[in-house]
Amino acid sequence: MSGLTTTGLTKSFGGVRAVDDASVEFLDGRINALIGPNGSGKTTFFNCVTGMIRPDAGTARLRGADITGLAPHRIARAGIGRSFQLCRVFPRMTVLENLLVAVRPRSPLGALKRSAQPADVAKARDLLTRVGIEHLEHVEGRDLSYGQQKLLELAGVLMADPDTILLDEPAGGVNPALIDRIGALVRELNAEGRTFLVVEHNMDMVMSLSDHVVVFDRGRPIAQGTPAEVRDDPRVLEAYLGV
Numbered sequence: 001m002s003g004l005t006t007t008g009l010t011k012s013f014g015g016v017r018a019v020d021d022a023s024v025e026f027l028d029g030r031i032n033a034l035i036g037p038n039g040s041g042k043t044t045f046f047n048c049v050t051g052m053i054r055p056d057a058g059t060a061r062l063r064g065a066d067i068t069g070l071a072p073h074r075i076a077r078a079g080i081g082r083s084f085q086l087c088r089v090f091p092r093m094t095v096l097e098n099l100l101v102a103v104r105p106r107s108p109l110g111a112l113k114r115s116a117q118p119a120d121v122a123k124a125r126d127l128l129t130r131v132g133i134e135h136l137e138h139v140e141g142r143d144l145s146y147g148q149q150k151l152l153e154l155a156g157v158l159m160a161d162p163d164t165i166l167l168d169e170p171a172g173g174v175n176p177a178l179i180d181r182i183g184a185l186v187r188e189l190n191a192e193g194r195t196f197l198v199v200e201h202n203m204d205m206v207m208s209l210s211d212h213v214v215v216f217d218r219g220r221p222i223a224q225g226t227p228a229e230v231r232d233d234p235r236v237l238e239a240y241l242g243v
């Protein structure tokens with residue numbers, strides 16, 4: 001079954017067509033990957049389907065429901081959560097506060113501390129345990145390693161209980177042991193029924209983790225299929241190697 005689909009999605013910046021008439025299908029309940037050379041439009045595509053930027057043309061649908069051009073919080077309410085290429089962790093908030101702010105993004109910190117719901121605090125602690133950083137609950141964001149920030153960001157995404165999770169370069173800048181841990185978490189969460197869409201340059205991770213791969217080149221999907229199908233596709237080699 002298709003989960004997130006786009007038809008003719010297009011977004012230009014000045015003369016650059018960052019996403020160019022992209023019609024793609026990501027499978028519901030599966031781990032999908034979106035790959036492509038630098039500058040091929042992957043992040044812009046993400047930004048279009050999560051409402052961070054409005055596409056110039058085309059539509060995005062989540063299990064058939066049109067989500068094109070909705071504000072980010074409405075897309076989040078429809079069930080899509082996302083992480084960012086460069087982590088979004090508040091440096092002067094503790095790990096726990098970072099998670100509480102994820103559920104009430106508009107509350108000032110003072111109000112947040114006074115009004116934190118016990119259920120939210122319990123959920124935040126469960127998620128910290130789940131991603132393996134429960135011992136860092138009181139540590140400020142700025143004192144975390146980059147890998148720990150990535151785990152915190154993933155816990156933050158999970159606070160909203162999204163059924164579809166978009167991860168932008170989860171392995172980027174992360175050590176190999178942690179890459180394995182993030183991969184295992186993605187698998188576990190997927191086994192519980194969550195759909196993933198992962199933008200990633202680490203091909204080992206993409207090939208071992210994903211069920212379905214979409215390849216972008218210059219803003220357009222040039223191949224879609226299983227990891228093996230995509231790996232053997234001459235258009236993909238050409239895009240990456242310029243041969």
Ligand SMILES: Nc1ncnc2c1ncn2[C@@H]1O[C@H](COP(=O)(O)OP(=O)(O)OP(=O)(O)O)[C@@H](O)[C@H]1O
Nearest residue numbers: 013016017018036037038039040041042043044045
């Ligand atoms: N806000 C912007 N203003 C102008 N040009 C932009 C903007 N965002 C992206 N671009 C351009 O759009 C194209 C696609 O960029 P995008 O970041 O979406 O690619 P990407 O595949 O995510 O790249 P990478 O793998 O390097 O993260 C590039 O040519 C980029 O320079």
